Amino acid sequence: MSAPSSVVDVAPEKSTEFPVNTGGFSGKSVEIMRRQLVDAQVEVLRMYLEKRSQEQLLDAMDRLIECTRASFREEEALMDCFAPDPDPVHREMHGRVLARLMALRNSALDFDRGRLLAQLIFIDRELTSHISDVAPIPECH
Numbered sequence: 001m002s003a004p005s006s007v008v009d010v011a012p013e014k015s016t017e018f019p020v021n022t023g024g025f026s027g028k029s030v031e032i033m034r035r036q037l038v039d040a041q042v043e044v045l046r047m048y049l050e051k052r053s054q055e056q057l058l059d060a061m062d063r064l065i066e067c068t069r070a071s072f073r074e075e076e077a078l079m080d081c082f083a084p085d086p087d088p089v090h091r092e093m094h095g096r097v098l099a100r101l102m103a104l105r106n107s108a109l110d111f112d113r114g115r116l117l118a119q120l121i122f123i124d125r126e127l128t129s130h131i132s133d134v135a136p137i138p139e140c141h
């Protein structure tokens with residue numbers, strides 16, 4: 001058996017268990033959530049490319065929304081911990097991305113496949129860009 005030829009060939013872990021915040025924040029928990037977020041992105045694109053059922057696609061989109069929300073929540077908590085005046089523009093961007101994701105999920109069945117793919121790619125690029133733009137996160141206690 002040959003190695004996967006692209007990122008969509010790799011089946012992501014199907015876990016929705018996120019690290020539990022026990023009062024202190026860690027860069028490690030954010031990194032774990034970011035990995036789960038990328039896995040969820042890959043899963044949505046894989047469901048689309050494999051022409052899986054609408055139910056499977058919507059389930060994958062629900063997981064992506066859940067992972068995005070958890071990742072943003074942890075990131076914002078860390079911003080509160082380290083920055084006396086957290087960046088409101090950054091928080092607004094989180095809200096816009098989540099709103100776009102939820103709107104796409106709610107209207108996914110109304111789009112033709114080409115338009116749905118364009119929207120999925122747009123969301124994927126936003127999330128990927130966001131993940132790569134965020135600096136490594138130190139520990140916060």
